[in-house]
Amino acid sequence: MSNSYCFCTLSVGKRYRHHARKLAKDIQKYAPGVPFVILTDNPDDFSEFPSVLAFKHHLQSVKGYHDKRLVLEKSLSLFESCMFMDADMRILSPVPDNLSWNPGLTARAGCALVKHLDGISNQRCRDSEIVNNIADRIEVDIENVQWLHEFWFVLRRQSGKEVEFLRVWQTLSYLFESEGMYHGEGYSMGLAASKVGLDFNFYRTDWFEFFKDKIEKERINNGQSKLTEKKIYFEEHTAIEYPQSNILSKAISKIGNKLAFYYRLLRLRRQREQDEEFKSIFQK
Secondary structure: OOOOEEEEEEEHHHHHHHHHHHHHHHHHHHHHOEEEEEEEEOOOHOOOOOOEEEEEOOOOOOOOHHHHHHHHHHHOOOEEEEEOOOOEEEEOOOOOOOOOOOOEEEOOOEEEHHHHHHHHHOOOOOOOOHHHHHHHHHOOOOHHEEEEEEOOEEOOOOHHHHHHHHHHHHHHHHHEEEEEEEEHHHHHHHHHHHOOOOOOOEEEOOOOOOOOHHHHHHHHHHOOOOOHHHEEEEHHHHHHHHHOOHHHHHHHHHHHHHHHHHHHHHHHHHHOOOHHHHHHHHHO
């Protein structure tokens, strides 16, 4: 199936490129021959990996979360299906040769959107208000919407509905970000899928063994995994997330990140003004 699907991720910034290089090594080892599409600010960092298709990319959404949409768009322009994995994930076992998915979205983890919203903390109650408001504005019955944990999922072409899905997701990203909610791509994906009729399925069994720090911590707390067995992966993850650097370098990086954030925030106004669907919804 290596000719019909690819792995894909978003890897912008030194930290995420470092993570993605480790994932590329895993794919080379455990899924030889399967392409790995990466949108990144420095494609040269991946030149040593024959299976990597690295494309130059600068973040378009305010904090980058919704740029996953562009990763999927590029991947589906080349392959029938794409498996998105967060750049900081690791593959720990061979990937089966017989993987297959139904058309549309297939998520490893998630639930009904209303169930997820009921479970979020009081500190994030505004998230629930924004999601409900946007669902009303785009005329989607929130009771019929699914939510996915967006760290790992598959999207397969579905007779063009995937194109509509990505287009509506773009508009929804402008709606959410205009409300100051820069994360929540899982909300946008669920709402967009419901809006255009894209099939949305869950596959609760892991396709292969993996490591994701937050997921692994939950497994350890639930007695499903042992820290001693995954210690090396936690250590490698921490070393990338918190590299040694002097105070001046940290200050420069922090200022640079702030400036980039405000630049993308200003750019959002221009982007949404050019989006006809956003204007039709916003002006209701």
